[in-house]
Amino acid sequence: MKRTIIISIAVVALVFGAISYASAVTGTTAVSATVGTLLEITAPGPVDLGEIMPDTPKSASVTVTGKSNKLATMSASVAPGNFTTLASTLQTAVSGLRGGTISQADTITGTVDYTVDAGTALSGTVTYSLVQD
Numbered sequence: 001m002k003r004t005i006i007i008s009i010a011v012v013a014l015v016f017g018a019i020s021y022a023s024a025v026t027g028t029t030a031v032s033a034t035v036g037t038l039l040e041i042t043a044p045g046p047v048d049l050g051e052i053m054p055d056t057p058k059s060a061s062v063t064v065t066g067k068s069n070k071l072a073t074m075s076a077s078v079a080p081g082n083f084t085t086l087a088s089t090l091q092t093a094v095s096g097l098r099g100g101t102i103s104q105a106d107t108i109t110g111t112v113d114y115t116v117d118a119g120t121a122l123s124g125t126v127t128y129s130l131v132q133d
Contacts, residue, residue: 041066041074041130049110052122057085059109064090064128066102071133073097074104081124083110088126095133102130 044062052058064074074097076090090106097104108126116122 038069039067039072039130039132041128043126043128044106047108049108049122052110052112054112054114054116057109057111059107062106062108064104064106066097066130067100068098068102068130068132071096071098072102072130073133074102074128074130076106077127077129079125079127080110081122082116082120083122083124084113084116085109085111086124086126090126090128097130 042065044064047060047062049058049060064076066072066074073093073095074090075093076088078086078088078091080086087109088106090104094104106126106128110122110124112120112122
């Protein structure tokens with residue numbers, strides 16, 4: 001009788017021990033990622049202001065887009081080339097920009113004065129920048 005009880009206890013211990021081990025099984029999974037683009041800007045394509053009359057400003061509206069994972073400031077610098085004046089509204093910087101869909105409107109305005117000969121091909125450049133704060 002004692003022997004049967006001891007065997008029964010041993011069998012019960014083995015059964016519960018196996019169940020206990022089965023519920024303690026673990027596995028691991030490796031997780032990896034690559035950080036996406038952190039800073040990107042897309043300047044508009046070439047802008048043709050068309051025919052400009054002396055002392056009469058001519059403007060064009062464009063959109064500058066980008067993305068930044070941190071707060072950033074967008075601005076423009078202008079090289080007037082042979083325009084008398086060439087300006088961009090983004091010469092006044094816009095700050096506090098962040099996200100994957102940054103979009104800023106810009107107006108580019110060019111003028112010539114009466115010293116520029118008729119038929120002169122004009123060119124200048126606007127360089128946009130997006131700088132993280």
